[in-house]
Amino acid sequence: MAETPHRLPVARVAERLRHADHVLIAAGAGMSVDAGFDYNSERQFVSRYPVIARRGPRCRYHMFGYPFPDPATQWGHMARHLEELRIAPPPDATPYTALAALTAGKSRFVLTSNADDLFERTGFDADALWTRQGSYGRLQCLAACHPESTWSALEWIPRAAAAVDLHTERLNDPALHPACPRCGGVAMMNVRGGDWFIETPYEPQGRRFSAWLGEAQRGRLLVLDVGTGFNTPGVIRWPAEQIVARHRDAHLVRVNLHHPAVPAELGDRALSVPATGAALWAALEEAGAP
Ligand SMILES: [Zn+2]
Structure with a gap:
């Protein structure tokens, strides 16, 4: 690893962890990058999706809002995208299992913008996380015909991905193109990609978070902000700062390779901590922390 762990404030982070009764893990895209899912990676994208790549897109970020020419191309791509990010094991789960070990025994909650459900999939308590931007494990009605028009995609994804013609990257069987079970309309991933996003499945998580935070603010709270950048800072990064600002006994540790600044x-x-989460957890483990 190209990091320089000996220059990281490992002892100070370990002290903050020891001191905390409650740990809020506020995680952004950097945590997914640490697990091997880099939305900016041309190499990863072009090797898995060569047909789409020849049409112009060069990385996963380029697919946001991409105008698919037809449903077979759209669902062929989405099925394999979801299979890669939500069903298959991540390239490297170590950053998650290491973070779980470092915060074990604490009252813990995860607030994340990531839709890959990696916290839940690597053993974090499903009742103590809020995936505010949605989940790749669900689909929804694009017309948002009803607040309950979302459904699990976990059974559909592998079946559809296996049916994709890899020479064309198309899902040619129309029976496998998902549609809203309520109105029959066009389906979409249940993630915040526009004002059509249906938040209903995540509202109970938000209520559990509020209750947990109310408790945590009566004790010693550490907000561990990791990999949150400036794509959607209002979702995780700024709320993490505001939570610490409002509570005198709270501390913020921001772990970020590219945007490590903290409010003066x-x-x-x-x-x-100007590092990736993966590098910091490894350095803490090596130091025998917390
Ligand atoms: Zn519908």
């Missing part, structure tokens, strides 16, 4: 007004209650 938090003073010594905020610690900036």
